[in-house]
Amino acid sequence: MPEQPHSPAESILIDEETVGLEPDSSAIQIGAIEGGPEVARERRRKGLGFGAWIAIIWLTLIVGSAVLAPVLPIPDPVADSAPAADYKSGPSVDHPFGVDTTGLDVFSRVIWGARNSLFIGTVSVVLGFLVGGACGIIGGYFKGRIGGLVGVPMDIALAFPPLVLALAVVTFLGRSVSNVTIALAIVSAPILYRIARASTLSWSEREFVLACRAQGGKHFRIMTREILPNVLPAMFSIALLGIAVVIVAEGGLAIIGAGVKPDVVTWGNIIVSGQGELRDASHIALFPSFVIFFTVLALNYLGDVVRAKFDVRESAL
Amino acid sequence: MRLFAVKILRLIVVVLVVTFLSFLLIKLLPGDLVDKIIPFGTDAQKEVLRNDLGLNDNFFVQYWHWLSGFVVGDFGNYYLPNATPVSDSLGTALPISLELMLYAQILSLAFAIPFGIATAYKAGTRFDAISNTVAFGLLALPNFVLAILLAIYVGAKWQILPTQSNIAPFPLNPLDNWRYMLMPTIALGVGQIAIYMRLLRSDMIATLQEDFITTAKSKGIPTRRVLLSHALRPSSLTLLTVAGLNVGALIGGALVVERIFGLPGLGSKLTEAIFRQQYVAVQTYVAIIAVFYVVLNFLVDILYSVLDPRIRHARATA
Numbered sequence: 001m002p003e004q005p006h007s008p009a010e011s012i013l014i015d016e017e018t019v020g021l022e023p024d025s026s027a028i029q030i031g032a033i034e035g036g037p038e039v040a041r042e043r044r045r046k047g048l049g050f051g052a053w054i055a056i057i058w059l060t061l062i063v064g065s066a067v068l069a070p071v072l073p074i075p076d077p078v079a080d081s082a083p084a085a086d087y088k089s090g091p092s093v094d095h096p097f098g099v100d101t102t103g104l105d106v107f108s109r110v111i112w113g114a115r116n117s118l119f120i121g122t123v124s125v126v127l128g129f130l131v132g133g134a135c136g137i138i139g140g141y142f143k144g145r146i147g148g149l150v151g152v153p154m155d156i157a158l159a160f161p162p163l164v165l166a167l168a169v170v171t172f173l174g175r176s177v178s179n180v181t182i183a184l185a186i187v188s189a190p191i192l193y194r195i196a197r198a199s200t201l202s203w204s205e206r207e208f209v210l211a212c213r214a215q216g217g218k219h220f221r222i223m224t225r226e227i228l229p230n231v232l233p234a235m236f237s238i239a240l241l242g243i244a245v246v247i248v249a250e251g252g253l254a255i256i257g258a259g260v261k262p263d264v265v266t267w268g269n270i271i272v273s274g275q276g277e278l279r280d281a282s283h284i285a286l287f288p289s290f291v292i293f294f295t296v297l298a299l300n301y302l303g304d305v306v307r308a309k310f311d312v313r314e315s316a317l
Numbered sequence: 318m319r320l321f322a323v324k325i326l327r328l329i330v331v332v333l334v335v336t337f338l339s340f341l342l343i344k345l346l347p348g349d350l351v352d353k354i355i356p357f358g359t360d361a362q363k364e365v366l367r368n369d370l371g372l373n374d375n376f377f378v379q380y381w382h383w384l385s386g387f388v389v390g391d392f393g394n395y396y397l398p399n400a401t402p403v404s405d406s407l408g409t410a411l412p413i414s415l416e417l418m419l420y421a422q423i424l425s426l427a428f429a430i431p432f433g434i435a436t437a438y439k440a441g442t443r444f445d446a447i448s449n450t451v452a453f454g455l456l457a458l459p460n461f462v463l464a465i466l467l468a469i470y471v472g473a474k475w476q477i478l479p480t481q482s483n484i485a486p487f488p489l490n491p492l493d494n495w496r497y498m499l500m501p502t503i504a505l506g507v508g509q510i511a512i513y514m515r516l517l518r519s520d521m522i523a524t525l526q527e528d529f530i531t532t533a534k535s536k537g538i539p540t541r542r543v544l545l546s547h548a549l550r551p552s553s554l555t556l557l558t559v560a561g562l563n564v565g566a567l568i569g570g571a572l573v574v575e576r577i578f579g580l581p582g583l584g585s586k587l588t589e590a591i592f593r594q595q596y597v598a599v600q601t602y603v604a605i606i607a608v609f610y611v612v613l614n615f616l617v618d619i620l621y622s623v624l625d626p627r628i629r630h631a632r633a634t635a
Contacts, residue, residue: 156334156335156338159331159334159335159607159610159611159614160335160338160606160607160610161564161565161566161568161569161606161607161610162565162566162569163568163569163570163572163573164568164569164572164603164606164607164610167572167587167603168339168342168599168603169342169345171342171591171596171599172342172343172345172346172596172599173345173347174347244457248459248461249569251459251461252459252460252461252569252570252572252573255461255573255576255577256572256573256576256584256587256588256591257576257587257588257591257592258587258588258591271461271465275465275577278465278468278469278472278473279473279474282469282473282474285465285469286465286466286469289459289461289462289465289466290462292459292462293457293458293459293462296457296458296459297454297457300453300456300457301453
């Protein structure tokens with residue numbers, strides 16, 4: 001939401017914009033996440049800042065270990081690695097995150113889970129980015145009938161509560177990694193569509209767009225060369241938040257029982273495997289939960305940094 | 318009034334589309350529906366069920382059949398282990414989910430409003446900075462992570478509150494009911510506090526710069542009254558709308574949180590239905606939730622334009 005205003009003039013501007021806010025839950029949900037720490041303003045002056053570097057290091061660690069999982073010296077995530085006596089034992093030197101109910105190393109499972117969870121998170125948001133972004137730019141550029149037509153499927157998707165839509169798609173299509181990815185892409189596309197459309201609407205009124213059109217620029221050229229580069233920063237910052245949202249959604253789906261099949265290691269499924277053991281072996285659910293929390297925190301923070309760097313006007317979203 | 322009629326018309330269209338899609342879902346299912354619902358039934362039983370569900374009819378006839386049943390509360394059946402109407406489970410589960418969402422909403426607003434006002438009034442101070450940082454952290458805390466933390470520590474380790482619930486309906490035993498509801502409510506509500514607080518804060522900061530606030534202050538009205546009776550009302554419009562629309566996120570959250578605490582609400586029923594492959598029931602639950610959400614969106618939209626005359630004007634001139 002709008003940053004703290006400095007002058008009365010600015011505050012009036014913000015007031016008008018919040019009044020004009022379309023009642024749209026998804027944009028608002030995302031919008032609310034944007035309100036990061038107040039350091040955002042300082043960051044524009046002094047490079048990335050300490051917090052951003054921590055976030056980047058954490059994400060690099062997670063992504064790196066996920067990519068390198070097959071070559072890392074960690075136990076197999078789906079074959080027993082601990083003697084039966086150690087089942088459900090807590091963190092130790094051999095098993096930093098403890099052992100689960102079937103003798104699997106939780107640390108190794110969290111790393112292998114990152115592979116699937118991050119895959120689902122990024123691929124579905126990239127899909128949503130492409131579909132939602134394209135539809136949003138087309139919808140914002142051609143305001144009339146074409147714009148309306150492009151918006152119809154997006155509005156329909158927004159008519160369902162996000163998690164319920166994903167749950168329904170996965171339940172009836174089948175619980176594979178690709179189906180979960182598709183379901184979450186369907187959920188994230190309309191959010192990115194809204195952002196792209198709103199952003200395009202304001203950019204396409206600008207003089208340089210008019211100038212390009214006056215010089216005989218084709219619609220396609222105007223959209224890709226003039227509007228797209230300006231819309232990208234806003235979409236990119238929302239996409240980072242989107243990956244976080246999707247990672248959480250994967251966990252939620254798994255807990256409801258509409259996620260990826262239990263034999264595939266994802267963060268959500270590891271939590272589910274520890275759900276019945278909260279009393280005796282709480283570490284099984286606890287460690288993947290913490291990893292999800294820090295990953296979401298890092299992604300939110302970076303999304304915030306991108307927004308501040310490119311001076312994305314939230315009000316335009 | 319014309320605007321209202323258009324909105325009603327749109328509501329009807331959206332409800333039709335949403336129910337149609339919910340109906341369509343079951344057609345996505347690979348393989349034979351009846352084989353999944355009663356895998357151990359005899360061929361004769363399967364044929365009866367097939368006729369019962371109208372699977373041999375034309376597609377649109379099926380939809381009409383299903384929709385007319387849906388409207389009058391005939392939501393189909395569970396077929397395993399016994400044939401029981403879905404409406405029975407819905408009757409016990411729905412109140413629990415609605416109760417949870419209501420409590421979560423009340424809890425989050427009860428914290429967000431005072432903190433929103435205070436941080437706006439103290440904008441730029443250390444208190445404001447700390448509150449914002451905490452809020453930013455809470456936003457990144459998924460409800461199921463908080464639920465698991467609560468279940469482990471408050472529920473299992475310290476045993477302050479019960480986790481596995483045989484929850485009493487509220488009218489029978491309110492206190493017992495609340496004991497079971499407290500942790501799920503916290504798990505679901507805390508994330509929303511941050512959303513609402515930040516929203517109210519930024520609106521409030523804008524309002525506090527208005528001339529009428531300066532006037533009120535210069536008349537010597539105590540700060541407390543200026544904040545609560547002059548500034549809060551015009552600042553709370555967006556908050557109210559978002560609180561209404563946020564129910565979409567609350568629904569999803571409630572399903573997840575219920576599962577973790579074993580509350581027998583819609584989330585638990587959905588999980589059970591998915592697990593037992595009772596797709597007719599899953600379809601019903603999805604349709605009910607979607608219709609509820611659509612109608613709620615409609616009400617919020619109406620409320621929004623009723624509350625704020627500027628919206629009506631802005632839309633009329635646009």
